[in-house]
Amino acid sequence: xKDTRQNSTRRQPAHSSARTxxxxxxxxxxxxxxxxxxxxxxxxxxxxxxxxxxxxxMTELLRDALDLIYPAGLKCICxxxxxxxxxxxxxxxxxxxKVNWITAGARTCDxxxxxxxxxxxxDTCFSCRENPHVxxxxxxxxxxxxxxxxxxxxxxxxxxxxxxxILGEVMWDxxxxxxxxxxxxxxxxxxxxxxxxxxxxxxLLARGFNQSYLMAAGLARRMEAPCDQNLLRRIRNTSAMKxxxxxxxxQNIRGAFEVTRDVTGQHVLVVDxxxxxxxxxxxxxxxxxxxxxxxxxxxxxxxxxxxVKS
Ligand SMILES: [Zn+2]
Ligand SMILES: [Zn+2]
Numbered sequence: 001x002k003d004t005r006q007n008s009t010r011r012q013p014a015h016s017s018a019r020t021x022x023x024x025x026x027x028x029x030x031x032x033x034x035x036x037x038x039x040x041x042x043x044x045x046x047x048x049x050x051x052x053x054x055x056x057x058m059t060e061l062l063r064d065a066l067d068l069i070y071p072a073g074l075k076c077i078c079x080x081x082x083x084x085x086x087x088x089x090x091x092x093x094x095x096x097x098k099v100n101w102i103t104a105g106a107r108t109c110d111x112x113x114x115x116x117x118x119x120x121x122x123d124t125c126f127s128c129r130e131n132p133h134v135x136x137x138x139x140x141x142x143x144x145x146x147x148x149x150x151x152x153x154x155x156x157x158x159x160x161x162x163x164x165x166i167l168g169e170v171m172w173d174x175x176x177x178x179x180x181x182x183x184x185x186x187x188x189x190x191x192x193x194x195x196x197x198x199x200x201x202x203x204l205l206a207r208g209f210n211q212s213y214l215m216a217a218g219l220a221r222r223m224e225a226p227c228d229q230n231l232l233r234r235i236r237n238t239s240a241m242k243x244x245x246x247x248x249x250x251q252n253i254r255g256a257f258e259v260t261r262d263v264t265g266q267h268v269l270v271v272d273x274x275x276x277x278x279x280x281x282x283x284x285x286x287x288x289x290x291x292x293x294x295x296x297x298x299x300x301x302x303x304x305x306x307x308v309k310s
Pocket of ligand 2: 127
């Protein structure tokens with residue numbers, strides 16, 4: 001029996017939020033959202049050094065200077081423009097308009113949630129037709145592009161950890177945009193636990209925080225659902241995926257995760273910043289299903305465009 005319950009906050013969720021089961025390990029929502037990481041990251045010392053041009057270095061210096069002058073929330077999380085505190089998602093009007101939001105009613109892949117090409121009459125994207133997935137469904141809020149990259153970059157590498165909670169709100173709003181049919185297709189009754197994609201211990205120590213946990217905690221607090229940052233563990237470090245082919249990504253990520261407890265019959269919502277080929281989602285889904293999970297949904301802020309071969 002999959003119980004659902006209504007969120008008690010003023011903003012109603014688009015889908016039935018947390019499902020509670022006899023064997024769920026529900027945590028208080030305050031713990032899900034309130035815990036924080038020791039040692040917030042320091043700004044990269046030689047950020048400017050990665051840019052080859054003097055102009056780029058000057059831009060970085062200016063942004064760093066603005067970081068010192070204006071507290072978080074008064075600058076656009078994407079371009080750094082000064083904004084007032086009423087702006088949705090702390091985005092300036094221009095960036096808000098330029099983000100490639102995946103809105104209600106958009107044609108998206110039935111499996112991975114990517115936007116479908118206008119010319120593609122199929123219900124699933126090219127990538128999903130080529131590579132059957134292990135996870136049940138994926139869902140994203142925006143198509144990955146320059147602005148989405150800047151937002152994620154600011155969160156991960158410029159130490160703007162407040163963006164994690166803002167993206168949690170973006171994801172919450174995306175859930176609310178789903179109609180009843182989509183909600184049922186994706187969640188099939190609800191979820192038991194939200195789990196962030198973990199970093200390796202080495203990378204967590206270097207960065208000081210896990211951006212996926214910040215997002216998951218922000219989402220969980222709004223959903224009043226339990227967030228378990230220890231459900232998944234990355235048991236080995238992996239190479240950066242950026243330049244790898246889909247086959248190389250699958251090989252790179254194989255065996256990288258373990259599930260730390262039994263999740264028999266549970267619906268698990270896994271949170272990450274970006275979905276690209278689905279190799280990470282599949283690897284985690286395989287581990288969760290082996291640990292008994294009944295349903296694995298992968299939820300990200302951004303998803304790459306479908307790759308269409310000519
Ligand atoms: Zn902006
Ligand atoms: Zn797809």
